[in-house]
Amino acid sequence: MELQLALDLVNIPEAKDVVGEVQDHIDIVEIGTPVIINEGLKAVKEIKESFPSLKVLADLKIMDAGAYEVMKASEAGADIITVLGATDDETIKGAVEEAKKQGTKILVDMINVKEIGKRAEEIDALGVDYICVHTGYDLQAVGENSFEQLQEIKRVVKNAKTAVAGGIKLTSLPEVVQSKPDLVIVGGGITSQEDKKSVASQMEKLIKQEALS
Ligand SMILES: O=C(CO)[C@H](O)[C@H](O)COP(=O)(O)O
Numbered sequence: 001m002e003l004q005l006a007l008d009l010v011n012i013p014e015a016k017d018v019v020g021e022v023q024d025h026i027d028i029v030e031i032g033t034p035v036i037i038n039e040g041l042k043a044v045k046e047i048k049e050s051f052p053s054l055k056v057l058a059d060l061k062i063m064d065a066g067a068y069e070v071m072k073a074s075e076a077g078a079d080i081i082t083v084l085g086a087t088d089d090e091t092i093k094g095a096v097e098e099a100k101k102q103g104t105k106i107l108v109d110m111i112n113v114k115e116i117g118k119r120a121e122e123i124d125a126l127g128v129d130y131i132c133v134h135t136g137y138d139l140q141a142v143g144e145n146s147f148e149q150l151q152e153i154k155r156v157v158k159n160a161k162t163a164v165a166g167g168i169k170l171t172s173l174p175e176v177v178q179s180k181p182d183l184v185i186v187g188g189g190i191t192s193q194e195d196k197k198s199v200a201s202q203m204e205k206l207i208k209q210e211a212l213s
Pocket of ligand 1: 006007008030032033059134135136137165166167168185186187188189
């Protein structure tokens with residue numbers, strides 16, 4: 001089980017500061033969609049150059065032109081690129097094919113997918129690397145989370161790794177890790193804390209304990 005730090009509300013210098021603080025406790029740095037909107041793929045390139053031992057995920061949330069956008073993110077240094085599960089199979093197939101050529105990986109974000117078990121099964125057959133249940137900020141604000149959806153996809157996904165994102169905090173992490181996702185994605189649960197290193201370290205510990213149990 002791996003831990004991914006999601007950076008959404010920062011510029012590039014702030015991103016470097018946060019990653020520098022918690023780098024010993026995380027496996028993947030996510031350059032969030034708002035950061036890419038503000039700074040472009042330069043943010044991916046600079047973080048990968050500054051922290052070469054960490055994997056970098058570019059949260060492009062691709063909906064069309066799968067192959068082209070995966071190529072551009074891969075060229076910028078991304079190790080993992082996101083595509084939306086709500087899009088068509090052709091876009092996902094194009095993204096997977098290009099990622100294979102580039103030596104990168106595809107994470108499919110199931111945000112706002114309605115029949116999540118059925119769609120996860122279809123997407124799993126397309127050869128993606130990760131399938132991620134995700135409650136976005138707007139639904140987090142009305143009290144939703146993806147913890148039950150994680151159990152649902154765990155029942156049907158046979159090939160891809162499973163991931164979970166959306167409002168995960170140190171207090172809710174024990175419940176999340178019990179479902180044994182392969183990847184836990186945390187943004188505000190670390191970035192909004194005063195002592196980010198300490199929280200990231202406690203999260204790493206919980207994840208490692210659960211992985212061993
Ligand atoms: O992709 C995202 C928003 O669309 C976030 O990166 C993801 O939800 C994780 O951040 P947080 O833990 O703050 O919810």
